[in-house]
Amino acid sequence: MVSKGDFHTHSTASDGRLTPTQLVDLVASRGVQYHALTDHDSTEGVAEAREAAKRHPDFHLIPGVEFGTDIEGAEIHMLGLFLSPDDVELQTVLKELRDGRLDRGEGIVNKLREQGKMIEWSRVQQIAGNAAVGRPHIAQALVEAGYVKKVADAFDTLIGRNGTAYVERKKMTPAEAVQFILQRGGLACWAHPADMGITNEQVEPILIGLKEAGMQAMEVFYKDYSGATIEFLHQLCIKYDLLPLGGSDYHGIFGNEERLPGDIPLPDSSIERLLELGRTLPNKDLVP
Numbered sequence: 001m002v003s004k005g006d007f008h009t010h011s012t013a014s015d016g017r018l019t020p021t022q023l024v025d026l027v028a029s030r031g032v033q034y035h036a037l038t039d040h041d042s043t044e045g046v047a048e049a050r051e052a053a054k055r056h057p058d059f060h061l062i063p064g065v066e067f068g069t070d071i072e073g074a075e076i077h078m079l080g081l082f083l084s085p086d087d088v089e090l091q092t093v094l095k096e097l098r099d100g101r102l103d104r105g106e107g108i109v110n111k112l113r114e115q116g117k118m119i120e121w122s123r124v125q126q127i128a129g130n131a132a133v134g135r136p137h138i139a140q141a142l143v144e145a146g147y148v149k150k151v152a153d154a155f156d157t158l159i160g161r162n163g164t165a166y167v168e169r170k171k172m173t174p175a176e177a178v179q180f181i182l183q184r185g186g187l188a189c190w191a192h193p194a195d196m197g198i199t200n201e202q203v204e205p206i207l208i209g210l211k212e213a214g215m216q217a218m219e220v221f222y223k224d225y226s227g228a229t230i231e232f233l234h235q236l237c238i239k240y241d242l243l244p245l246g247g248s249d250y251h252g253i254f255g256n257e258e259r260l261p262g263d264i265p266l267p268d269s270s271i272e273r274l275l276e277l278g279r280t281l282p283n284k285d286l287v288p
């Protein structure tokens with residue numbers, strides 16, 4: 001059963017495999033009606049996605065961004081929905097974040113080379129194309145050169161947080177990301193809270209701080225979360241009056257195991273509440 005909404009996807013504007021047009025065509029063809037494009041540190045895919053969206057009746061595109069932030073020993077990803085590509089201040093900050101990715105990407109490649117994994121930085125940039133360089137691009141170069149079998153293996157052993165070639169990147173704190181999204185008129189949603197080194201026990205105290213910073217939503221219906229995880233996160237949303245959202249986090253690079261857009265148990269009530277909440281935001285013009 002395909003959900004009517006998918007609020008977390010990636011295109012070639014960051015580390016996804018499909019162009020914004022191909023992605024929108026895929027998402028719409030699956031019967032999803034409300035689709036957020038949430039590339040890492042970028043809204044560069046939105047203009048093209050909007051053009052593609054025109055071809056699909058009953059399909060609505062929501063422009064968004066996924067921000068990477070750090071806490072000690074773990075990562076918190078924050079989705080900003082209803083963010084305008086025409087917002088100059090937003091674009092200035094996104095550009096800074098992308099420049100930081102370049103430095104970090106080169107740092108990782110240098111470390112890999114010191115460890116005998118002789119991939120080329122120029123090849124990583126080629127793979128990224130016009131997109132902001134991300135670790136998945138480095139992973140693809142490692143697969144291509146035969147150092148690992150698949151992208152996930154590269155993360156597990158080399159470039160993930162506990163990998164031998166991991167390099168930190170300068171980022172915002174989670175609360176700063178929430179506040180920035182709100183300042184730019186959008187809605188802040190904690191992405192995949194039960195991942196990235198965060199234990200279930202840590203979720204609630206972190207959530208309390210983010211709620212205080214103004215965060216309005218949290219991903220509950222995420223990719224392959226188990227029923228128990230979904231229930232755990234849903235209860236927290238009820239307790240703290242957060243909107244339970246969700247998405248496939250579709251990248252198109254993880255092979256057969258990857259969930260397709262809309263392939264998540266997102267209830268219609270979440271979509272209705274999202275649109276309602278969106279209409280109360282400064283960026284209400286971006287709400288379908």
Ligand SMILES: [Zn+2]
Binds near residue numbers: 066077191192
């Ligand atoms: Zn993420």
Ligand SMILES: [Zn+2]
Binds near residue numbers: 008009010249
């Ligand atoms: Zn993502």
